[in-house]
Amino acid sequence: MPDYIKITETPSNHDNLEQLDAESILVKMNEEDQKVASAVADAIPQISLLVDGLVPRFLKGGRLFYIGAGTSGRLGILDASEIPPTYGLPHDRVIGIMAGGDIAIRKSVEHAEDDTKQAWKDLLAFDINTDDTVVGIAASGTTPYVLGGIEDARKHGILTAGITNNPGSPLAQLAEIPIEINVGPEFVTGSTRMKSGTSQKLALNMISTALMIRIGRVKGNKMVNMQLSNNKLVDRGTRYVMEGLNMNYEEARAALKEHGSVKKAIEANTK
Structure with missing residues (x-):
């Protein structure tokens, strides 16, 4: 036993x-x-x-x-x-x-x-x-x-x-x-x-x-390193960039597309 x-x-x-x-x-x-x-x-x-x-x-x-x-x-x-x-x-x-x-x-x-x-x-x-x-x-x-x-x-x-x-x-x-x-x-x-x-x-x-x-993969409470693998996630990422940089939707989406991630988009625009 x-x-x-x-x-x-x-x-x-x-x-x-x-x-x-x-x-x-x-x-x-x-x-x-x-x-x-x-x-x-x-x-x-x-x-x-x-x-x-x-x-x-x-x-x-x-x-x-x-x-x-x-x-x-x-x-x-x-x-x-x-x-x-x-x-x-x-x-x-x-x-x-x-x-x-x-x-x-x-x-x-x-x-x-x-x-x-x-x-x-x-x-x-x-x-x-x-x-x-x-x-x-x-x-x-x-x-x-x-x-x-x-x-x-x-x-x-x-x-x-x-x-x-x-x-x-x-x-x-x-x-x-x-x-x-x-x-x-x-x-x-x-x-x-x-x-x-x-x-x-x-x-x-x-x-x-x-x-x-x-290890730094989250900023605040956001998944700033998520893969932008579908429209839902691109939209979510765009809204995160809008919030982080006080941009409108179109500006945020363009920044996200240019830099490939929420984190990189925010970092590139806050230097």
Whole structure:
């Protein structure tokens, strides 16, 4: 028996779910979901430690890696994939890796998460080094793929963190910075894509957003480095330039087009 309680596997607070009507199911799910934000709040001190460790490494050219399997792996890939369009960084600065490779994003790859050596092999493909940071994500805190990757990363002097929903789990004990988010039993027993997955998404939002703010990719409260990849974003960027430079819409749009980003447009016109 483990020396910790596997909260993610404990029975739901609700039973006889199949006897409920749709509205009752949704109300009870929502009652459980309301517990997630406070559980994440309890983990803020540890998330802060991670961000503080990340910033100097990132400014030296280091990268942030997420490793996970199943839902946890997909959430890491989602967070990483949103950094380039939102903050204008290259795709190789925040990288999501999951057990089973890219095919596992859409389809389950049997036993991929059971290989304790594969995560480190996957990281080595990116020439990982001590300027980098590895965050393992596993609701259970027992996923072999994640544990092996975190263990090998620590052996090589790389900063590691572990996001888990089972306090005291192997991942929490192994990672240099344990981020333990106790959301309680899932609405459907053991279905960690629910509250556990939601808590992981919130934590990842906090990690990457705080990092981007601290390294200067946000001005005031604006995404001044976002990629202008569609009409909606060009319009948003134009309005940011209007506000920053007290220009009319046409002038701001021309400045944005000339300089290619909100930040560059504002900087070029405030010297």
